[in-house]
Amino acid sequence: MKITFYGIVQGVGFRPAAYRVAKQLGLNGFVQNNGSNVEVHIDGDPDVFISRLRQELPSLARIDRSEIEDAEEELEPFRIAESSDGRRVSLIPVDNAICDACLRDFHDPGDHRYRYPFANCTECGARFTVIKDVPFDRARTAMDEFPMCGDCLSEYSSPDDRRFHAQTISSPRCGPRYSLYDRTGTPIRSMDPFETFARKIESGMVGVLKGWGGMHIVGSFESAKRLRKIYRRGEKPYAVMMRDIETARKFAAIDPEEERLLTSPQRPIVLIRKREEVKEALSDVSPGLRNIGIMLPYSGAHHLLFEHLYEDGVIMTSANPPGEPMIIDNLRAFELRLDCYLLHNRKIIHRCDDSVIRVNGGQRAFLRRSRGFVPTPIPLNHSSSVIAVGAQWDVTGSISRNGELFLTQYIGETDKYPTLQFLESAIRHLQRLLGVEKIEAIAADRHPRYSTKIVAKKLAEECGCEMVETQHYHAHAASLMIDRGLSETGIFLTWDGTGYGDDGSSWGGETLDADFSRYSRVASLRKIPLLGGDRAALDIRRIVAAMKLMLNREIDGLSDWEIEVFSKMLPRSSRTSSMGRVLDALSCTLGVCCKRSYEGEPAIKLESLLETGKPTHRFDVRTESAEGLEVIDTLDLFDQLFELNLDGEAERADIARSFVESLVNEAGRIACDIALKRGHSYIGFCGGVSYNGVITEILRDCVEDRNLAFYTHNAIPSGDGGISAGQNAIVGRKVAGKG
Numbered sequence: 253m254k255i256t257f258y259g260i261v262q263g264v265g266f267r268p269a270a271y272r273v274a275k276q277l278g279l280n281g282f283v284q285n286n287g288s289n290v291e292v293h294i295d296g297d298p299d300v301f302i303s304r305l306r307q308e309l310p311s312l313a314r315i316d317r318s319e320i321e322d323a324e325e326e327l328e329p330f331r332i333a334e335s336s337d338g339r340r341v342s343l344i345p346v347d348n349a350i351c352d353a354c355l356r357d358f359h360d361p362g363d364h365r366y367r368y369p370f371a372n373c374t375e376c377g378a379r380f381t382v383i384k385d386v387p388f389d390r391a392r393t394a395m396d397e398f399p400m401c402g403d404c405l406s407e408y409s410s411p412d413d414r415r416f417h418a419q420t421i422s423s424p425r426c427g428p429r430y431s432l433y434d435r436t437g438t439p440i441r442s443m444d445p446f447e448t449f450a451r452k453i454e455s456g457m458v459g460v461l462k463g464w465g466g467m468h469i470v471g472s473f474e475s476a477k478r479l480r481k482i483y484r485r486g487e488k489p490y491a492v493m494m495r496d497i498e499t500a501r502k503f504a505a506i507d508p509e510e511e512r513l514l515t516s517p518q519r520p521i522v523l524i525r526k527r528e529e530v531k532e533a534l535s536d537v538s539p540g541l542r543n544i545g546i547m548l549p550y551s552g553a554h555h556l557l558f559e560h561l562y563e564d565g566v567i568m569t570s571a572n573p574p575g576e577p578m579i580i581d582n583l584r585a586f587e588l589r590l591d592c593y594l595l596h597n598r599k600i601i602h603r604c605d606d607s608v609i610r611v612n613g614g615q616r617a618f619l620r621r622s623r624g625f626v627p628t629p630i631p632l633n634h635s636s637s638v639i640a641v642g643a644q645w646d647v648t649g650s651i652s653r654n655g656e657l658f659l660t661q662y663i664g665e666t667d668k669y670p671t672l673q674f675l676e677s678a679i680r681h682l683q684r685l686l687g688v689e690k691i692e693a694i695a696a697d698r699h700p701r702y703s704t705k706i707v708a709k710k711l712a713e714e715c716g717c718e719m720v721e722t723q724h725y726h727a728h729a730a731s732l733m734i735d736r737g738l739s740e741t742g743i744f745l746t747w748d749g750t751g752y753g754d755d756g757s758s759w760g761g762e763t764l765d766a767d768f769s770r771y772s773r774v775a776s777l778r779k780i781p782l783l784g785g786d787r788a789a790l791d792i793r794r795i796v797a798a799m800k801l802m803l804n805r806e807i808d809g810l811s812d813w814e815i816e817v818f819s820k821m822l823p824r825s826s827r828t829s830s831m832g833r834v835l836d837a838l839s840c841t842l843g844v845c846c847k848r849s850y851e852g853e854p855a856i857k858l859e860s861l862l863e864t865g866k867p868t869h870r871f872d873v874r875t876e877s878a879e880g881l882e883v884i885d886t887l888d889l890f891d892q893l894f895e896l897n898l899d900g901e902a903e904r905a906d907i908a909r910s911f912v913e914s915l916v917n918e919a920g921r922i923a924c925d926i927a928l929k930r931g932h933s934y935i936g937f938c939g940g941v942s943y944n945g946v947i948t949e950i951l952r953d954c955v956e957d958r959n960l961a962f963y964t965h966n967a968i969p970s971g972d973g974g975i976s977a978g979q980n981a982i983v984g985r986k987v988a989g990k991g
């Protein structure tokens with residue numbers, strides 16, 4: 253009998269488990285990796301075998317399905333056979349935090365992996381980031397340069413050992429090593445590089461620590477200001493790594509779902525509300541924000557660092573030149589010119605940034621879906637093989653195969669060439685691992701100047717297939733449909749900072765009536781001018797000034813000369829219906845934030861005001877209807893806002909809340925009216941603005957009051973990181989002839 257297992261069956265201890273079950277049942281035969289699935293040949297009842305195996309399945313393994321075939325064959329006593337190259341249809345294991353059993357070895361002075369930074373087993377460690385090719389065997393990983401010593405080999409070969417057939421294990425005798433370097437890249441001799449590194453960090457130095465899928469910049473909380481200067485990073489927040497969950501609690505109010513995420517094997521960065529008492533201590537780490545991004549140690553190296561640190565936590569942020577992908581190469585790291593470097597000599601095959609999640613109303617929202625989650629597939633609406641390249645900011649790519657969607661790790665902002673190259677290589681690598689040979693179409697954004705199109709065109713030429721363009725907000729809606737398993741037509745509020753509109757202008761406050769095959773715009777926001785185009789998105793005073801000019805209002809804070817220049821620019825300036833820009837302008841008007849140093853900053857900083865404020869003020873919302881499009885007059889809302897006295901802090905919070913509630917409720921009302929009139933059963937909310945917890949809750953209440961279902965993202969980022977999922981869904985159906 254031959255049984256083929258599909259699912260997460262490689263690199264997770266599946267074959268050893270099969271071996272143990274076969275031995276218990278006294279069967280002859282063999283188990284082997286075949287492509288990316290696993291084949292078992294036995295001379296007994298396959299159903300008994302499968303049910304026993306399910307009971308003994310390693311925690312990370314998952315059987316999606318199994319196929320049983322008759323096979324006439326002579327079988328010898330059960331063994332684990334060499335891999336054969338077959339079709340690649342199963343899953344590639346993700347990087348998982350060091351497990352409890354390995355952590356016990358790590359802390360046990362009698363164990364040969366005592367304080368060993370690369371301690372791992374079948375259940376844990378770097379996997380996606382070290383795999384060159386499938387089947388997942390040591391020879392096809394970055395560990396091929398480190399032949400196992402006798403100790404490791406005996407664990408690897410012993411069926412009763414929990415490291416039996418663990419492909420990437422090593423020990424201090426045979427494995428990679430960390431070395432310490434100074435600013436210039438010269439090795440620093442040290443008995444204990446981790447201890448020396450820890451002392452340097454505590455003395456205020458800033459260093460680089462190489463990890464599994466990339467490198468982190470490490471510094472004490474006090475070094476935040478200096479680091480910010482070196483990096484010209486504006487006010488962009490840093491993530492921190494805390495010693496453990498108890499320590500993290502001193503800094504942040506962690507709810508049960510946040511704790512579950514923080515301590516999960518994926519160990520993402522979780523954005524959690526800072527405690528009032530420590531706001532001062534963290535003020536340079538995440539300036540002006542209610543949340544702090546926290547993660548817990550996930551590798552032996554992190555635990556070793558904390559063994560030597562006295563601090564509760566350290567800044568841990570991706571080590572990358574501004575706007576470029578994270579550095580993975582040792583020599584390139586020295587170009588960062590930081591104080592010291594703690595690097596190991598194992599190659600990083602696949603760059604993978606930390607994942608970032610926040611919890612909104614008990615539900616997780618991915619800001620970045622990367623380490624720990626990639627390349628776990630997401631069920632899809634079509635079975636075509638399509639590659640999608642995303643939009644321009646916060647990019648991920650995607651590839652589909654047999655009804656499953658695989659998103660790449662976080663890529664970044666593709667306006668810089670190295671990031672664009674990273675997108676291309678990440679897609680190619682995923683394609684190779686998945687063994688998708690025939691690509692049927694390449695999906696890209698309709699924007700004529702997005703650089704991701706360069707990659708799309710190149711891939712389309714190579715594959716000999718078509719490049720198909722999708723509308724930005726249609727892709728957002730389709731992404732949400734995939735995420736929540738929706739197939740019916742719905743109404744979608746797709747709000748973000750910017751996206752290419754069908755009229756050639758920048759959109760971002762759109763409500764669509766959509767399904768996978770079509771969309772129509774049913775509501776939007778009145779367009780507001782962007783004086784100087786993109787510069788207005790960085791200098792929000794320009795948006796506010798433009799609106800005041802349109803309203804013939806007095807403008808304070810600008811010189812007469814600036815006002816004159818702006819007046820001349822106004823008639824020619826581009827306009828946007830973006831909700832992101834409306835929130836930016838509100839933030840600036842209320843004195844919260846007028847200069848943007850990172851995407852979404854003014855709106856994010858507005859959130860704490862929105863949370864404390866009460867809807868005490870009355871804003872009248874005017875909506876005009878023209879040719880089937882409802883347009884909310886945001887300019888008129890600002891006209892009412894400019895009338896108000898904005899002096900007191902509490903007053904400003906109430907005004908912020910009132911403004912947003914009025915606007916969001918009106919948009920929600922319009923969406924619900926249309927849904928009910930057209931017989932749709934649900935409202936979806938997506939795009940970067942949906943990360944805002946307050947706005948999400950206002951909309952949810954508004955929609956549920958009308959007895960409609962309300963959906964937000966869960967497994968796919970709701971910002972532009974989810975665009976490649978929607979593109980794939982739309983184009984995949986099209987090539988399958990269903991859309």
Ligand SMILES: [Zn+2]
Pocket residue numbers: 350351352353354355371372373374375376377
């Ligand atoms: Zn382990």
Ligand SMILES: [Zn+2]
Pocket residue numbers: 400401402403404405422423424425426427
């Ligand atoms: Zn060894």
